[in-house]
Amino acid sequence: MTANPPDGLKAIVADPGGAVIGLDFDGTLSPIVSDPAEARIHPDGPEVLVRLGGLVGAVVVVTGRPAATAVEYGSLAGVPGLVVLGHYGLERWEAGALAAPPVHPGLDLVRAGLPRLVEGWDGVRVEDKERAMAVHTRQAADPWATLEALREPVAALAAEAGLVVEPGKFVLELRPPGMDKGMALSAFLRERAARSVLFAGDDLGDLAAFAAVRASGLPGVTVFSGSPEIEVEADIVVDGPPGVLELLGSIADAIEGEAPR
Structure with missing residues (x-):
């Protein structure tokens, strides 16, 4: 030790x-x-x-x-x-x-809307985690700036779906609350x-x-x-x-x- x-x-x-x-x-x-x-x-x-x-x-x-x-x-x-x-x-x-x-019902909305939300952002990946969805910016040209630019629209989509956003390094995860x-x-x-x-x-x-x-x-x-x-x-x-x-x-x-x- x-x-x-x-x-x-x-x-x-x-x-x-x-x-x-x-x-x-x-x-x-x-x-x-x-x-x-x-x-x-x-x-x-x-x-x-x-x-x-x-x-x-x-x-x-x-x-x-x-x-x-x-x-x-x-x-x-x-x-x-x-x-x-x-x-x-x-x-x-x-x-x-x-x-x-059971899977949170709001995930259907996020699963449909998240790919459209990040469309056009080079290097941004969407990960389907079955009971959550995540946006990864690690491969973007400027990961931090891309994450900041996406933070507000991702939060709006999460709120509409009744989910919360869990931030991390180069990732925003939309998941059930509680x-x-x-x-x-x-x-x-x-x-x-x-x-x-x-x-x-x-x-x-x-x-x-x-x-x-x-x-x-x-x-x-x-x-x-x-x-x-x-x-x-x-x-x-x-x-x-x-x-x-x-x-x-x-x-x-x-x-x-x-x-x-």
Whole structure:
């Protein structure tokens, strides 16, 4: 672990059975790529998570992606006790079973209107996430300026459809209201009667989960794996998915070092 680990990390190592390890997917377990459909977990990820999952109370992936997609792209089905909360917590994958509410009716309007709204914007992509739609500007000539130009019309379309806009780095996601990563993580911590928590994320949508860690009253650790373009207060800052997995591996090492022989 780090040379002077935060108290939250010490609590996880001292009492791993009470620990919840929460993780975003894109930018945290998977490197960011131009085409979201090409995203895959870092090669070291499955082994590290399988190892850690056998040591702690629970590993939970909280992602904006469909839960089943995160399981597939992350090769996560073999992680012991893994739970994936997809679409910011609207979906739940556990032990091969997927639970999800009906699709929001406003998505039909967005699915029809969003491609027309971005027509003519070079490099802008629309992603259909089944229960949400996203506009990506990463491949535009000026990603930030394009994102800003689209922010207002996208918000207007979302409002008409009864959806909310979740902003991120070079992305605007239109999704159902009523749930975010913080709410999803908080509910999971209560469900598991957690005694400590770590959450790692890389983008604006993860800030609610960071806030949930701080509000939980538990010994907690926030880990930021994103870029310096996003200002975040976190206990530990690492360099992308390799840094996250190195940290998780060091936690597993420390737990095994503390175990009775």
